[in-house]
Amino acid sequence: MAIDTDTARKVAKLARIRVEEGDLPALAGALSGILGFMEQLNEVDVTGVEPMTSVTPMRLKRRADVVTDGDMQAAILKNAPDAREGFFAVPKVVE
Amino acid sequence: MTANALTIATARDALRKGEMSAVDLTMSCLTAIDAGDALNAFVHKTPEIALDQARAADARLARGDAPAMCGIPLGIKDLFCTKGVPSQAGSRILQGFKPEYESTVTTRLFDAGAVMLGKLNMDEFAMGSSNETSVYGNAVNPWKVDARHLTPGGSSGGSAAAVAADLCLAATGTDTGGSIRQPAAFTGIVGIKPTYGRVSRWGIVAFASSLDQAGPMTKTVRDAAIMLGAMAGHDAKDSTSADIPVPDFEAALTGDIRGKVIGIPKEYRMDGMPAEIEALWAQGVAMMKDAGAIIRDISLPHTKYALPAYYVVAPAEASSNLARYDGVRYGHRAKLAQGDGITEMYEKTRAEGFGAEVQRRVMIGTYVLSAGFYDAYYNRARRVRALIKRDFETVFADGVDAILTPATPSAAFGLGEMKDADPIKMYLNDVFTVTVNLAGLPGIAVPVGLDATGLPLGLQLIGRPWEEAALLNHAYVLERAAGFVAKPKKWW
Numbered sequence: 071m072a073i074d075t076d077t078a079r080k081v082a083k084l085a086r087i088r089v090e091e092g093d094l095p096a097l098a099g100a101l102s103g104i105l106g107f108m109e110q111l112n113e114v115d116v117t118g119v120e121p122m123t124s125v126t127p128m129r130l131k132r133r134a135d136v137v138t139d140g141d142m143q144a145a146i147l148k149n150a151p152d153a154r155e156g157f158f159a160v161p162k163v164v165e
Numbered sequence: 166m167t168a169n170a171l172t173i174a175t176a177r178d179a180l181r182k183g184e185m186s187a188v189d190l191t192m193s194c195l196t197a198i199d200a201g202d203a204l205n206a207f208v209h210k211t212p213e214i215a216l217d218q219a220r221a222a223d224a225r226l227a228r229g230d231a232p233a234m235c236g237i238p239l240g241i242k243d244l245f246c247t248k249g250v251p252s253q254a255g256s257r258i259l260q261g262f263k264p265e266y267e268s269t270v271t272t273r274l275f276d277a278g279a280v281m282l283g284k285l286n287m288d289e290f291a292m293g294s295s296n297e298t299s300v301y302g303n304a305v306n307p308w309k310v311d312a313r314h315l316t317p318g319g320s321s322g323g324s325a326a327a328v329a330a331d332l333c334l335a336a337t338g339t340d341t342g343g344s345i346r347q348p349a350a351f352t353g354i355v356g357i358k359p360t361y362g363r364v365s366r367w368g369i370v371a372f373a374s375s376l377d378q379a380g381p382m383t384k385t386v387r388d389a390a391i392m393l394g395a396m397a398g399h400d401a402k403d404s405t406s407a408d409i410p411v412p413d414f415e416a417a418l419t420g421d422i423r424g425k426v427i428g429i430p431k432e433y434r435m436d437g438m439p440a441e442i443e444a445l446w447a448q449g450v451a452m453m454k455d456a457g458a459i460i461r462d463i464s465l466p467h468t469k470y471a472l473p474a475y476y477v478v479a480p481a482e483a484s485s486n487l488a489r490y491d492g493v494r495y496g497h498r499a500k501l502a503q504g505d506g507i508t509e510m511y512e513k514t515r516a517e518g519f520g521a522e523v524q525r526r527v528m529i530g531t532y533v534l535s536a537g538f539y540d541a542y543y544n545r546a547r548r549v550r551a552l553i554k555r556d557f558e559t560v561f562a563d564g565v566d567a568i569l570t571p572a573t574p575s576a577a578f579g580l581g582e583m584k585d586a587d588p589i590k591m592y593l594n595d596v597f598t599v600t601v602n603l604a605g606l607p608g609i610a611v612p613v614g615l616d617a618t619g620l621p622l623g624l625q626l627i628g629r630p631w632e633e634a635a636l637l638n639h640a641y642v643l644e645r646a647a648g649f650v651a652k653p654k655k656w657w
Contacts, residue, residue, distance in 0.1 A: 073532070077532075078528075081528045081531050081532050081535070082528060084531045084535060085484065085515075085524075085527050085528050085531040086488075086491070086508070086511040086512050086515055087512060087515045087516050087519065087524055087527065087528065088509075088512035088513050088515070088516040089516070097525075097528070100525060100588065101525070101528060101529060101532065103587060103588070103589065104476065104525070104529055104588060104589065105529070105532070105542075107472075107473055107476065107589050107592075108473045108476060108477055108533075108542060108546075109473075110469070110470060110473045111470060111473050111474060111477070111542075111545050111546060111549055112545070113470075114467065114470055114545075114548075114549050114552065116545060116548035116549060116552070119548040119551050119552060120548070120551060121544045121547035121548050121550075121551065122547045122548070122550045122551040122554065123547070125361040125362070125375055125376075125405070125605035126360070126361055126362050126405075126407065126605050126630060128362070128405070128407065130404055131401070131404065131408070133401070142265075145265040145266075146265075146494075148263075148265055149261070149262050149263065149264075149265070149494065149495035149496070150493070150494055150495065151492060151493075151495075151496070151497070151498035152498065158493050158494060160493055160507050160510065161501060161505060161506050161507050161509075161510055162506065162507075163506070163507050
């Protein structure tokens, strides 16, 4: 399926990646090419085949529902581009 | 020969006998690294950490308490989080990020006494087959046969270049679609991707979580066995890590594969496959046969659909995993204009922080997961993935012990040569390796010969799940029969 510039704009928005208006046609072309390559998958008969969810057959382990770590505020904030008073700081979210 | 050119096995024995110190061995590598800047393999050097670890290893060796990896100098792919040391996954978006924690793999290696020389170049977020998408610039293949600089492959290109050029004894790599095996084949070294779940993924920057696996990149099969033993094992911090015993991989290298059944899949004989690759494959078949193995033609009927399925599943998982890079908790944040809100911050940060290939894959992943397309693309790809896995299960159930295929469709190509090519042309590099990730199997690339221009070519062996020990033994037989000893001529 070919992707037009409107769809490319929408995908970029969903992915939270700014794409300049002038770059949208090239992006749409690139995405269309890749999706065209995937169209081959339509040749495969997948009737009755469940989508694969687990790479190796295993049951996820359970553990006791207890606190195992925490109390590391400084370490967690250490790499933040902007941290103030023990919080991550971001531009205003609510008017 | 200087110490940096040693194998892990030889260095281990020399260290234990006291013929050499870990500090001297580390110094030899540090010198080679400083002389190897033209390869752009090491992108963050950590000589102080290396020498501290080497001194500690010497003390341990002196006490007689030295595991196999004790005092062995390694390069670590930039994808592994290493405490206090830049870990950027080759991306601008993680510029300045110094983890407050250590990945399970590096923790295990360091507990075993290994020495970290520094961090290695790679394709951004491990997305690439030529190491050309890295924020650090291209890593360069030490193999050179004309005026061109060649790619070391990708995404573990820095790891491959560093091992092949003897800047370190071995390196860690990761493999989502071929990122250990393709660069190993391009540089004439050994690289194994273990069974999914054999090695903990905790602390490794995630690309596609159902496909990613870490493994060793080494000069010999024996070294791969030794190093994999130190990397593998259950980890409660990775819920997909398998709680099963890790065998002694090195002890499995008996060289005896008499009566083992080697499958040759007809679907891997691709249209337009270079005659040299076909000839190499035939040589490999003859070597296994000479060693007493039974050669059997097999069919893996869904092979053709592995690449398109992979390029749905991997970007889908990547778009989800990479959502965390938003300029809030770590790494790069874009400078904002007056009045910009949080959405502008996300969008500008990600546009500046991600390179073109990563952006493309995140957007493809976003598209195939979006409402209305989820079933048509993502669920269909996961169904095809189940069929690809079933193909392998069928041949293994029929008694096949290992499968022999080419590792790559060509020898290393020139850096920049694919610049204007369709992205899909680059994706074709993974055509022989990607099936193994989709099925979660172990696969190993072994150098087998040189092409007409003198560049290394490798073959791949694929094993049964959890049977890395047997797989390594098959690879050991292939390695010994091929007798590959060529080294790149030093030009850097």
